Amino acid sequence: MSMQPALLQHKLDRLRTLLSDMGSVLVAYSGGIDSTFVLKVAHEQLQEKAVGMTAVSPTFPSIELEAAKQVAQEIGARHEIVQTDQLEIPEFVSNDAARCFHCKTDLYQLLETIRQTGDAAYIVDGTNLDDLGDDRPGIRAAREWRVRSPLVEAELSKADIRHLARDLGLSNWDKPAAACLSSRIPRGMPITIEKLNRVEGAEALLYREGLRHVRVRDHGEIARIEVAPEEMPGLLDSERRARISAGLKKLGFRFVTVDLEGYRPGGVSLG
Numbered sequence: 001m002s003m004q005p006a007l008l009q010h011k012l013d014r015l016r017t018l019l020s021d022m023g024s025v026l027v028a029y030s031g032g033i034d035s036t037f038v039l040k041v042a043h044e045q046l047q048e049k050a051v052g053m054t055a056v057s058p059t060f061p062s063i064e065l066e067a068a069k070q071v072a073q074e075i076g077a078r079h080e081i082v083q084t085d086q087l088e089i090p091e092f093v094s095n096d097a098a099r100c101f102h103c104k105t106d107l108y109q110l111l112e113t114i115r116q117t118g119d120a121a122y123i124v125d126g127t128n129l130d131d132l133g134d135d136r137p138g139i140r141a142a143r144e145w146r147v148r149s150p151l152v153e154a155e156l157s158k159a160d161i162r163h164l165a166r167d168l169g170l171s172n173w174d175k176p177a178a179a180c181l182s183s184r185i186p187r188g189m190p191i192t193i194e195k196l197n198r199v200e201g202a203e204a205l206l207y208r209e210g211l212r213h214v215r216v217r218d219h220g221e222i223a224r225i226e227v228a229p230e231e232m233p234g235l236l237d238s239e240r241r242a243r244i245s246a247g248l249k250k251l252g253f254r255f256v257t258v259d260l261e262g263y264r265p266g267g268v269s270l271g
Helices: 006-022 033-049 062-075 099-118 129-133 137-144 158-167 193-208 229-236 238-250
Strands: 025-028 050-056 078-083 122-124 214-219 222-227 255-258
Touching: 006 033, 006 122, 006 158, 025 033, 025 099, 033 050, 033 062, 033 158, 050 062, 050 099, 062 078, 062 193, 078 099, 099 122, 099 137, 129 158, 193 214, 193 222, 193 238, 222 229, 229 238, 238 255
Parallel strands: 025 050, 025 122, 050 078, 222 255
Antiparallel strands: 214 222
């Protein structure tokens, strides 16, 4: 590992100590950089007593699952996949402001049952210091289920995590943020398996076209594409544009639009 500024090294040491002191953990592991970083350090400190737990449901893109499996394998960490289905929760399906709370409650309830059965000491998540500034119902659910956030406890920001993850050799250190597929459906519009599958198919098509920071917001007949501003020039190619439009219409959209403001978290709520 290359030399780090003293403060960053102190934070990493603090994280290692925190996880080591926990003795055994289940890591709520999505394959995103934050939970990957937690799993990496937990595995270093606890070996077999650190287990990455990935909950698979209709809201979790299959492309994300494959990436999560691959990175866990690279780390050498134990990785278990559990099944859940938020579409069985009426409060989740109604897609209100507390959607994430209902989803995370479902997840942590499941992990708590597994924790007690397997006698792990703690459930930990990938919440980082920057997340605390947002309105995140999922964090409230984590607190209610006594899930610990070691990245917060070690005062690690997103930038800190990406820096350290790169130095620790994590292949996904610069992976764009991902969110569950239900976040593509405007608040108040019911979440259905058909909409989730359509969004997943639409985004997979855009990934195949070489775009990285992508969201396809589902507004019924309209697909609203968000990409990072620096990727917008890539949409100007007439052949690519024709392929994307035809592909999305084949999935059931009547109109395909590009949001000129580009990708931004929470963009769907503007709906």
